[in-house]
Amino acid sequence: KAGVTQTPRYLIKTRGQQVTLSCSPISGHRSVSWYQQTPGQGLQFLFEYFSETQRNKGNFPGRFSGRQFSNSRSEMNVSTLELGDSALYLCASSTQRGSYEQYFGPGTRLTVT
Amino acid sequence: GESVGLHLPTLSVQEGDNSIINCAYSNSASDYFIWYKQESGKGPQFIIDIRSNMDKRQGQRVTVLLNKTVKHLSLQIAATQPGDSAVYFCAENEGGGNKLTFGTGTQLKVEL
Numbered sequence: 440k441a442g443v444t445q446t447p448r449y450l451i452k453t454r455g456q457q458v459t460l461s462c463s464p465i466s467g468h469r470s471v472s473w474y475q476q477t478p479g480q481g482l483q484f485l486f487e488y489f490s491e492t493q494r495n496k497g498n499f500p501g502r503f504s505g506r507q508f509s510n511s512r513s514e515m516n517v518s519t520l521e522l523g524d525s526a527l528y529l530c531a532s533s534t535q536r537g538s539y540e541q542y543f544g545p546g547t548r549l550t551v552t
Numbered sequence: 553g554e555s556v557g558l559h560l561p562t563l564s565v566q567e568g569d570n571s572i573i574n575c576a577y578s579n580s581a582s583d584y585f586i587w588y589k590q591e592s593g594k595g596p597q598f599i600i601d602i603r604s605n606m607d608k609r610q611g612q613r614v615t616v617l618l619n620k621t622v623k624h625l626s627l628q629i630a631a632t633q634p635g636d637s638a639v640y641f642c643a644e645n646e647g648g649g650n651k652l653t654f655g656t657g658t659q660l661k662v663e664l
Contacts, residue, residue: 443595470650472650472651472652474652474654481654481655481656481657482596482641482643482652482654483654484651484652484653487649487650487651489650494649494650495649495650495651497651529595529596531596531650531652533650536648536649536650537584537645537647537648537649537650538583538584538601538603538645538647539650540586540598540601541586541598541650541652542598543588543595543596543597543598544595545594545595546594546595
């Protein structure tokens with residue numbers, strides 16, 4: 440079974456631009472969560488989607504948004520990019536919500552210049 | 553100001569020895585815990601999980617211990633191998649959803 444896939448793997452943007460990242464969960468997984476990983480803050484939860492609905496949101500500004508499609512694929516968008524948005528963005532998928540194993544993709548490395 | 557990178561504690565072990573990585577979690581309401589391994593340039597890899605109604609769970613070469621009284625989690629790796637070198641994270645789930653709160657991580661270095 441294929442793992443979680445994320446595209447693109449690497450991205451370079453300039454301040455003020457916007458970016459869309461994509462995540463395809465493991466087949467049969469209905470939950471997708473997004474995380475930001477930086478050297479300064481570690482791994483931080485962004486949001487969680489299940490059945491096309493955002494179920495939980497982390498402490499990030501409104502510039503960070505996401506959505507989930509009927510096939511469980513998810514996208515996240517960051518508008519008006521700032522230098523501090525440079526990070527590894529990871530998505531994780533799970534069959535259900537709650538105490539279930541979550542599997543991560545390889546991440547998208549975003550660099551904002 | 554300038555951001556400062558998190559200082560990751562480092563555990564250095566000899567190949568073949570057992571490793572113990574510790575984690576203190578923050579929320580007494582957390583009911584599910586996961587250990588992840590992250591190699592350079594890759595996403596976190598699921599190792600083992602444990603629910604709050606258990607004290608111990610064993611996998612292949614790994615054991616997780618949970619002490620709810622002191623909110624402490626540990627990962628034991630038997631016969632540590634060079635391929636075990638990575639950063640290890642514990643994560644807690646408060647329940648009801650899929651939000652994971654991660655620890656800062658521990659760098660495991662295996663010396664030949």
